Amino acid sequence: MTTRLFLTLLLAATPLAVSAQVAEAQTRLKSAVNEVLAVADRTANRNALAENVRPVLLKHVSFETMTKRAVGPGWRQFTPAQQKQATQLFSTLIIRTYSNKFTPGEHPVITYQTAVTPAAGRVDVPTSMVYKGSHYSVTYRMEQIGGWRISDVVIEGVSLIANYRSQLDAQFKKGGANAVLSSLTQSVSRPQ
Numbered sequence: 001m002t003t004r005l006f007l008t009l010l011l012a013a014t015p016l017a018v019s020a021q022v023a024e025a026q027t028r029l030k031s032a033v034n035e036v037l038a039v040a041d042r043t044a045n046r047n048a049l050a051e052n053v054r055p056v057l058l059k060h061v062s063f064e065t066m067t068k069r070a071v072g073p074g075w076r077q078f079t080p081a082q083q084k085q086a087t088q089l090f091s092t093l094i095i096r097t098y099s100n101k102f103t104p105g106e107h108p109v110i111t112y113q114t115a116v117t118p119a120a121g122r123v124d125v126p127t128s129m130v131y132k133g134s135h136y137s138v139t140y141r142m143e144q145i146g147g148w149r150i151s152d153v154v155i156e157g158v159s160l161i162a163n164y165r166s167q168l169d170a171q172f173k174k175g176g177a178n179a180v181l182s183s184l185t186q187s188v189s190r191p192q
Contacts, residue, residue, distance in 0.1 A: 022115045025123035028148040029140050032060035033110065043104045050099035054091075062149040063091035069152070070164040071180060074172035082177045089184035094160070096188070106132065123148070 035056045043049045057063075067090040068075045068083075078086060108131035115125045121144040129136040141152040153160045171183045 022117060022123050025142040025148045026112060026115055026125055028060070029125050029142060029150070030112065032056070032150065035060070037107055040102060040104050040107075046100060046102070046104060049102065049104055050096045053099060054095055057095055058091070060150055061091075062143065062145045062151050063087055063094070065143065065145055065149075065151045066090065066094070066161055069161045070168050071172060072165050072169045074169065074177070074180070078177045078180075082181060085181055086177075086184060089181065089188050090164075092188050093184060103132075122151075 036053050039053050039056055040049060043052045064083075064087050067087045070090065071078070071086065075083065108129045111128040113126040113128065115123050117123050123142045124139050125142060126137070126139045129138050137156055139154040140150050141154065142148045143151040145151065168180050168183070171179045175182075
């Protein structure tokens with residue numbers, strides 16, 4: 001086989017591979033959303049929702065990636081134990097915060113739009129969501145992290161990671177890893 005023929009075949013196959021990645025990422029996201037909604041349907045009250053959806057979200061969301069990016073460059077100065085603690089606290093905060101925004105038994109109407117691949121190993125899945133009469137634009141950023149997992153959520157143009165990064169980076173600059181952990185601990189310990 002000549003080099004030219006090989007390159008032609010490779011270039012022809014690339015769109016198919018990208019298309020397969022997009023389909024796989026979208027399927028994984030839809031599965032995650034359906035699992036969360038099924039758990040929400042079985043949950044009697046809002047207080048139990050965060051704890052009940054936690055195992056599902058831990059399976060579909062890369063909280064370690066989210067925490068690392070939310071902390072920013074200072075993450076490299078955390079010890080492995082501090083990284084683990086920060087990830088646990090951050091995941092608890094995110095799950096609790098967003099679970100409190102939903103009422104068990106009330107489903108959002110979600111329309112999945114055409115996904116895009118901004119980089120290799122990443123797929124952005126934009127959605128349009130209607131919940132309790134309000135419309136929201138939500139983009140799920142999916143990455144190949146041990147399979148397709150959610151690595152960020154952009155709600156109405158605001159990245160979850162960027163939002164927390166402005167807060168956590170400021171804490172890190174004030175007092176290093178311990179200040180970030182203290183801030184996360186305080187946020188998690190506040191009553192819901």
